[in-house]
Amino acid sequence: MRNGISFDVKLKYFILFFCYSIALAVIFQKFILSFLPSLHAVNGLLPGDAQYFNEVAVKLANQIISNGWGAWKFYPAYGATGNTSLLAAFYAALGFDPAWMILINALLHAAGGILIVRISALIIPGNIGARAGIIAATFFVVFPSSLNWYGQIHKDGFSIFSTLLFLNVWLKSDDLNNTGWLFVFEFFAAVFLSVMVRPYHLYFVLIGFATMFLFEILCEAVKYVCHGGFACKRMTLKLLLIAGIALAIQVAPKGDQMGYTSWNGGFFAGNNLSETPWEWQPTSFIPSKLDKFMEIVAKTRAGMINNALQANASSMIDVDVRPNNFVDVILYLPRAAQIAMFAPFPSKWFEKNGALRYVAVAETLIWYLLAPGVFLLLSAGFNKKLIGLLIFSLSCMAVLGFTIANVGSLYRVRYVFLFVFIMAGVIGWQQFFDLHKNKMACVRLRESVRWIGAAVPFALMGLLVVAMGCAIYSGSLASIIACVVGFVSLGLVVWFDRRGMGVYGNSGQK
Numbered sequence: 001m002r003n004g005i006s007f008d009v010k011l012k013y014f015i016l017f018f019c020y021s022i023a024l025a026v027i028f029q030k031f032i033l034s035f036l037p038s039l040h041a042v043n044g045l046l047p048g049d050a051q052y053f054n055e056v057a058v059k060l061a062n063q064i065i066s067n068g069w070g071a072w073k074f075y076p077a078y079g080a081t082g083n084t085s086l087l088a089a090f091y092a093a094l095g096f097d098p099a100w101m102i103l104i105n106a107l108l109h110a111a112g113g114i115l116i117v118r119i120s121a122l123i124i125p126g127n128i129g130a131r132a133g134i135i136a137a138t139f140f141v142v143f144p145s146s147l148n149w150y151g152q153i154h155k156d157g158f159s160i161f162s163t164l165l166f167l168n169v170w171l172k173s174d175d176l177n178n179t180g181w182l183f184v185f186e187f188f189a190a191v192f193l194s195v196m197v198r199p200y201h202l203y204f205v206l207i208g209f210a211t212m213f214l215f216e217i218l219c220e221a222v223k224y225v226c227h228g229g230f231a232c233k234r235m236t237l238k239l240l241l242i243a244g245i246a247l248a249i250q251v252a253p254k255g256d257q258m259g260y261t262s263w264n265g266g267f268f269a270g271n272n273l274s275e276t277p278w279e280w281q282p283t284s285f286i287p288s289k290l291d292k293f294m295e296i297v298a299k300t301r302a303g304m305i306n307n308a309l310q311a312n313a314s315s316m317i318d319v320d321v322r323p324n325n326f327v328d329v330i331l332y333l334p335r336a337a338q339i340a341m342f343a344p345f346p347s348k349w350f351e352k353n354g355a356l357r358y359v360a361v362a363e364t365l366i367w368y369l370l371a372p373g374v375f376l377l378l379s380a381g382f383n384k385k386l387i388g389l390l391i392f393s394l395s396c397m398a399v400l401g402f403t404i405a406n407v408g409s410l411y412r413v414r415y416v417f418l419f420v421f422i423m424a425g426v427i428g429w430q431q432f433f434d435l436h437k438n439k440m441a442c443v444r445l446r447e448s449v450r451w452i453g454a455a456v457p458f459a460l461m462g463l464l465v466v467a468m469g470c471a472i473y474s475g476s477l478a479s480i481i482a483c484v485v486g487f488v489s490l491g492l493v494v495w496f497d498r499r500g501m502g503v504y505g506n507s508g509q510k
Contacts, residue, residue, distance in 0.1 A: 005121055005130040010114055012401055013134060013491045017113045017141045021106035022486040025151040025466040029099060030474040031410050036355070043098050044474075047101075049079075051150040053087065054098055056080040057153070061091035074196075075253060082196030098153055099478035103485060105150040110159040112416075113137035120423055122171040123385050124431075132430040134442035135422040139366070142160045144359045148412055149293035160416040162193035166205050167392065167420070168308040170212065171385055174235050187241065194287065201251040206245045207393035207399060215391050219384055274464045279301045293324050300403045308406055312502055314352070315407040333398045340414050341421070342368075342393075342400030348407075360411060367418065373428030380431055386424060393420040457493045464490065 029044030041051040056077045063071040072089065077079050085099075090100035120133025147154035169187045172178040194201045218236065220231055280295045282288075302322045307317065317339060323329045342364075349361045349428070377386065397417045404410045464486045473481030 005117065005133075010117060012493055013117065013137070014110050014114045015259035015493050016456060016460065017137070018106050019464060019486040019490050019493075020141060021109045021150050022102060022482050023334045023463040023467040024108060024147060024459065025102045025465075026476075026482060027153040027470050028101065028147050029102070030476055030479055033469040039356075045098055046152055047345065050098075050154060053080055053084045053153045055083050057087040057091055058096060058468055059097065060085065064088065064092040073403065073477055079091060079362035081155065081198065083153065083158060087153055095367075095477065096474055097478040099476050099482065102151075102155055102479065102482045105152075105154075105157045105248065106482070108444070109141060109146065110148040112157075112161045113141045114163050115161070115168055115232060116140055116419065116423055119164065119171060120390070122168075123383065123389070123424075124427055125401070128430050128434055129427065132427040133423070135182065135430070136419070136426040138164060139422060139426075140419050145361050145411070146415065154464055156415070158193045158197040159201050162190045163205065163416045165190035165193070166209075167389060168389075170209065170392075171243065174234060174385065176237070177232060179237065185339065187244065191245070195248065195252045199249075199254060202245055202249045203456045204396045204399060206232045206242065206249065208396045209238075209242050211395045212388040212392050213242060215388055232357070236388070251433055278322050278324060293328050298323050298329055299398070301405065304403065305405050307321070313406055313408075316405055318409055319405055321405075329402070333402060336401030337394055337398035338401070339407070340397035340410060341418065349441040367422055367425075370422055370429065372424030373425035373430075375428070376432050377424055377428030380428070389420050390424060393417040457490055461487075461490055 011123050033040040033116040039046055043054065045054055057080075060073065060076045069092075071091075072085065072087050076085050076088065085436070086099055086104070089099070091097075094100055114137065117130070117133035118132040120136060121129040124132065125127060143304050148154065149160070158297070166187055169183060169190065172183055172186075191202070194205070214237075216235065220235060278299075280298060282295075302324075303314070305319050305322065308316055318335070320330060321335075323332050344360055344364060349357075349364075369370050374390075378384070397414055400410060400414055400417070402414065462482055467482065469482040469485070473485055
């Protein structure tokens with residue numbers, strides 16, 4: 001089997017992830033939030049973006065009901081894009097219930113988990129890559145913070161899946177035998193999903209792909225000097241991928257761009273405008289287009305800090321750092337990458353109480369424990385694919401850490417990029433324990449994992465029963481339908497198990 005894990009096993013894990021996401025989303029929307037009034041806006045939604053998207057979707061749905069489907073818009077309002085217009089279509093056709101998005105969100109979230117399995121297997125073929133991928137994908141799916149998008153109305157599920165799809169396409173381009181029609185479809189699907197919810201997300205992908213391409217060009221140059229030969233076809237294909245994203249940026253609608261280019265540079269300190277307004281200082285020794293791009297990036301950071309100060313936002317960091325020239329921007333990028341990778345820092349973990357803070361602390365602690373695995377993996381030998389992915393994620397997180405000074409917002413948008421490092425950490429620890437394993441301990445562990453794997457479908461069945469109870473109690477038809485789909489899907493898992501597949505799908509591994 002390719003990449004150490006069969007299609008049947010991937011399908012089984014997809015269904016398990018899908019059912020888990022359905023159950024947790026229903027319980028979160030229809031039960032948990034009702035007991036957290038400070039976090040509950042309306043109809044099982046969190047205040048803020050989800051509430052705003054719901055209001056826009058309701059307004060658009062009413063226009064569709066009154067004037068027909070010609071009133072439907074792909075980008076219905078500022079900041080509200082394809083996910084909102086899709087929800088409005090559900091509202092107009094099926095009724096006003098945010099739970100109609102649960103199936104879509106759960107589908108994307110579960111598929112994202114499977115893409116992590118695929119990416120891990122492409123980096124480290126065989127059992128180690130497959131098993132580490134399953135562990136990392138499980139973290140990806142079950143981390144409670146992900147409920148912010150798959151249990152709500154948000155863009156993140158779409159953009160996260162598109163990012164993982166882009167990475168999968170990039171890795172598949174290393175093998176020209178994998179570049180058929182499915183390869184082309186995956187690339188255009190990733191572009192479409194990005195344009196659907198966040199057109200500016202393509203800039204991050206372009207930056208990440210460009211840095212990976214430069215790294216691979218360097219590797220090919222070293223190989224050419226030392227051994228001769230240059231992978232011309234493969235590098236040309238990668239260059240075409242970059243060109244395709246650049247073209248998509250040019251032709252895509254600018255429906256969700258941040259409007260800080262018109263910001264006047266004034267800063268608020270409390271309720272008073274700062275005496276030292278922000279102003280960009282051009283740099284003469286770099287191209288004007290690059291300087292203009294850096295100005296937009298720096299102005300975005302400064303403008304977002306200004307808005308956060310006016311809103312008295314918490315979890316701000318380095319608010320006094322507002323670079324206003326090219327050199328200062330470059331000098332701050334290492335600190336920005338550090339914040340994006342490791343915030344919230346331990347010194348801030350217990351400054352405030354609250355469920356959301358404790359969730360962030362627990363997830364960050366898991367990442368800290370896995371982080372040494374990244375160095376273990378890097379020290380095990382040169383892996384061009386792995387280093388390329390880490391460069392992609394680090395460059396994107398550096399840009400995010402630069403533009404976003406609010407740790408709470410950064411924590412959410414960095415999720416997919418950080419999980420590349422989490423996946424690498426899991427692989428590194430998996431390799432380490434595989435090299436230092438005790439045979440008897442491995443036998444006992446394998447037996448324990450087999451029993452746990454056999455119990456997972458039944459545990460999920462119980463979780464779905466609870467979710468169905470919450471759905472019936474709330475009177476949400478959309479939630480009831482989602483739970484029914486979950487029950488049917490779990491029936492497929494039982495059918496798979498009757499075929500004799502273990503938790504790791506022994507029939508499908510190398």
